Amino acid sequence: MYVAVKGGERAIENAHAWLAEERRGDPAVPELSVAQIRAQMALAVNRVMAEGSLYDPDLAALAIKQARGDLIEAVFLIRAYRTTLPRFGSSRPVETADMRCDRRISATFKDAPGGQVLGPTFDYTHRLLDFKLAAEGEVPPAPRADTQPGAVPHITDFLNRDGLIQTEEPSNAAPPDLTRQPLEFPANRALRLQALTRGDEGFVLGLAYSTQRGYARNHAFVGELRIGRVPVEMEVPELGFTIQIGEVELTECETVNQFAGSKTEPAQFTRGYGLVFGQTERKAISMALVDRALRWRELGEDDLGAPAQDEEFVLSHCDNIQATGFLEHIKLPHYVDFQSELELVRRLRAEAAAGKEAAE
Amino acid sequence: MNDYNFAYLDEQTKRMIRRAILKALAVPGYQVPFASREMPMPYGWGTGGVQVSAACLVPEDRLKVIDQGADDTTNAVSIRRFFERTAGVATTGRTRDATLIQTRHRIPEEPLTRDQILVYQVPIPEPLRFLEPRETETRKMHSLEEYGLVHVKLYEDIARHGQIATSYAYPVKVEGRYVMDPSPIPKFDNPKLESAAVQLFGAGREQRIYALPPHCKVVSLDFEDHPFEASKADHACDLCGSATSYLDEVIVDDAGGRMFVCSDTDYCETRRDAGHLGRLSASGPVTTGQEDAA
Amino acid sequence: MTGGFADPSIQSAWGFRAAMMAMARPGDILKVAGAQAPEPVSVAAAVLLLVLCDPETPVWLAPSHDSVALRRWIAFHTGAPVVEARGDAVFALGAWDSLLPLGGYRIGTAEYPDRSATLIVEMNALRGDGAVLTGPGIADAARLSLPDVAAFRANRALFPLGLDFFFTCGDRLAALPRSTVVAQAAEVV
Numbered sequence: 001m002y003v004a005v006k007g008g009e010r011a012i013e014n015a016h017a018w019l020a021e022e023r024r025g026d027p028a029v030p031e032l033s034v035a036q037i038r039a040q041m042a043l044a045v046n047r048v049m050a051e052g053s054l055y056d057p058d059l060a061a062l063a064i065k066q067a068r069g070d071l072i073e074a075v076f077l078i079r080a081y082r083t084t085l086p087r088f089g090s091s092r093p094v095e096t097a098d099m100r101c102d103r104r105i106s107a108t109f110k111d112a113p114g115g116q117v118l119g120p121t122f123d124y125t126h127r128l129l130d131f132k133l134a135a136e137g138e139v140p141p142a143p144r145a146d147t148q149p150g151a152v153p154h155i156t157d158f159l160n161r162d163g164l165i166q167t168e169e170p171s172n173a174a175p176p177d178l179t180r181q182p183l184e185f186p187a188n189r190a191l192r193l194q195a196l197t198r199g200d201e202g203f204v205l206g207l208a209y210s211t212q213r214g215y216a217r218n219h220a221f222v223g224e225l226r227i228g229r230v231p232v233e234m235e236v237p238e239l240g241f242t243i244q245i246g247e248v249e250l251t252e253c254e255t256v257n258q259f260a261g262s263k264t265e266p267a268q269f270t271r272g273y274g275l276v277f278g279q280t281e282r283k284a285i286s287m288a289l290v291d292r293a294l295r296w297r298e299l300g301e302d303d304l305g306a307p308a309q310d311e312e313f314v315l316s317h318c319d320n321i322q323a324t325g326f327l328e329h330i331k332l333p334h335y336v337d338f339q340s341e342l343e344l345v346r347r348l349r350a351e352a353a354a355g356k357e358a359a360e
Numbered sequence: 361m362n363d364y365n366f367a368y369l370d371e372q373t374k375r376m377i378r379r380a381i382l383k384a385l386a387v388p389g390y391q392v393p394f395a396s397r398e399m400p401m402p403y404g405w406g407t408g409g410v411q412v413s414a415a416c417l418v419p420e421d422r423l424k425v426i427d428q429g430a431d432d433t434t435n436a437v438s439i440r441r442f443f444e445r446t447a448g449v450a451t452t453g454r455t456r457d458a459t460l461i462q463t464r465h466r467i468p469e470e471p472l473t474r475d476q477i478l479v480y481q482v483p484i485p486e487p488l489r490f491l492e493p494r495e496t497e498t499r500k501m502h503s504l505e506e507y508g509l510v511h512v513k514l515y516e517d518i519a520r521h522g523q524i525a526t527s528y529a530y531p532v533k534v535e536g537r538y539v540m541d542p543s544p545i546p547k548f549d550n551p552k553l554e555s556a557a558v559q560l561f562g563a564g565r566e567q568r569i570y571a572l573p574p575h576c577k578v579v580s581l582d583f584e585d586h587p588f589e590a591s592k593a594d595h596a597c598d599l600c601g602s603a604t605s606y607l608d609e610v611i612v613d614d615a616g617g618r619m620f621v622c623s624d625t626d627y628c629e630t631r632r633d634a635g636h637l638g639r640l641s642a643s644g645p646v647t648t649g650q651e652d653a654a
Numbered sequence: 655m656t657g658g659f660a661d662p663s664i665q666s667a668w669g670f671r672a673a674m675m676a677m678a679r680p681g682d683i684l685k686v687a688g689a690q691a692p693e694p695v696s697v698a699a700a701v702l703l704l705v706l707c708d709p710e711t712p713v714w715l716a717p718s719h720d721s722v723a724l725r726r727w728i729a730f731h732t733g734a735p736v737v738e739a740r741g742d743a744v745f746a747l748g749a750w751d752s753l754l755p756l757g758g759y760r761i762g763t764a765e766y767p768d769r770s771a772t773l774i775v776e777m778n779a780l781r782g783d784g785a786v787l788t789g790p791g792i793a794d795a796a797r798l799s800l801p802d803v804a805a806f807r808a809n810r811a812l813f814p815l816g817l818d819f820f821f822t823c824g825d826r827l828a829a830l831p832r833s834t835v836v837a838q839a840a841e842v843v
Contacts, residue, residue: 008432008433008434008436008437008438009437009441011434012434012437012438012441076402079398080398080399080400082398083397083398083399084364084370086370179395179398180395181395182393182394182395182396182567183567184393185495185496186496312494312495312496316495321398321402321403322403322565324402325402325403325404325405325407325565326403326404326483326565327404328402328404329402329403329404329405329483332405332427332435332464333427333428333433333435334428334465334544335428335608336428336429336465336466336528336545336546336606336608336623337465337527337528337529337544337546339546339593339606339607339608339609339623340527340528340546340547340548340591341527341528342609343527343591343592343593344525344527344591347523347591348521348522348523348525351522351523
């Protein structure tokens, strides 16, 4: 009659085998290669690198393959791998002014030194399903032009020259690292930015959108959005100089926001900042808006009680690996606790019934 | 064995966790923040307990892993296998043979001894969290020993239901100082928190470790006119006849038939092996312990 | 540089288990092995340094133990920075008199009582007699040959703040967390 559920180990093994089969799908269809995912699903790869906090397109592509295209699962694989890696040192801060830009736009000026470069964007595509792609057609090469020589200065630097935008104090302090120290509140801006750049794109997008709709509205203009590659350099103490160890693709967004000012200080624009691995502009813009909303205290603004202003709320809930783990753990057995609730509710009902009887 | 360090975690991570454990033992019931690592299993599935166990294990340990009191629930199987592979430790289902027990939601029925370590998986370590969601606020409350909020909550229960309506994760006060969440064990288990064993609590996602040294004073919060009561289903185990163990209610047919069995599977098996019988023991083919691939 | 663990992950695990059981059960004396730091550091203290210290834990060396050789040994085997001020230390090592006064060490804050120093006190003898210990981790009462009583009482009065102690002698160690109530043997009898 009663059979205790045993054989958990075999069940797990069988589930894994089935999963592997499902992952492969119809064997009549050619298998996806990691190189194909890396090259043709690049934006998915970028998101996995950004939220996984590990710049490695090949591993991100592998994770996507292993995760059957579930990007949060892929981020999880990357994070779990990342924590096992030894740390040899820290890079120098990257210099985004030296970025080789594939895309660079400003909403605040019609044109600027360095030019507006649309780059490979969906922006002005009409969202019509392209059935030609279903036929696996090759595309003709895009027109080419030479890259413009010289650095591409930041748009906000122009404003800064006239004192129109608030200056960020440079600091040589080592930024905190939430992957090595427990999160502690209040968090400084560097820590908030780290949490946001790793944070879930959907969550950060939703918060950013809420600020646009009036929950701590701060009226952001995209001062500049740039996407491109920057060199990564590292100081090697044994050598006594800095060497370039590679290159990363980044998306950087600086927003120019409503001005602050008072009777004693003249009005000035303020900034929000987003910096994310890969071509990930939705995330970078979102990050900049949320960063700006979280700065209410240091900029002397009012706490309007908006979710995007609430550092503890934002930082405690933006990590999708934490969120998905805890959310999904409720499918684990909880029957012991449920039993205790069951007994309690039965007792409460019995006592209520007895009380009613006594009263009648 | 494999490519990973002993018990998976790197040495630096283990040192960080070990330091947190020592401070946790020095301040019983206080939640020590630690830089929880991302583990190869999801947050909420025992990453805190796994990290604490990994930091404590020695190769000679005999490990037991239970979930809901049972050794064969899938997540317990998964965690046990993780340590078999990464630490090469022996495992056991026998409570008395185990040197380190990792648990979720239960304390074994059999009293633990001074040479045993019990590691709890903790989802929300903060006993005040559901009353005050902000860490900045709850930290202040602990520092000021300001626990009025918990009492108000329990009192509101009494006002509404005539009794305290908290049946698991029932808050306790440790050594007269810190209010502590005992993890979501049924309140039936609360008296067992005063134990000869070392008890360690790990919350991975929430990045906290706390501890109860052996023989630590642990008092379940209550009121004089509504004293704490460790309740359970008012039945005896249908398999081993125990009238004192915590029971699972099992629905056996679609006509409302049910039976009650010990949640602690080792306790139940040990009793049955010793010849104890329950209501349904003799009446039919009661089969447990058989392989049944789900 | 010699004296480190030959098999760090396993020997650290053993060393920590002993340290943890000592801290969990104040007064218990446990044996450890496998590390040898320059004189006059005991085997037990050397094990504790290897098990617990790394670049994240500033160490203060009391004059009784401070030496170029020991600083080198700590740097090589643990990477822990040796600091000049005891107030910066997460761990301090030395003979009892040399570690005094206790007032200069970090005792934690009301919100973070864990941010306090742990002192490794080198002893000429370590026995289960002398001062009477009661409190968490102790069934009835334990005894330990503490170097002082008043100092540990004053430390207990700071609870939940305060210092935590390891006592080391040869290859043996014991511990006294801040939670333990310490009394003179005579007072209890």
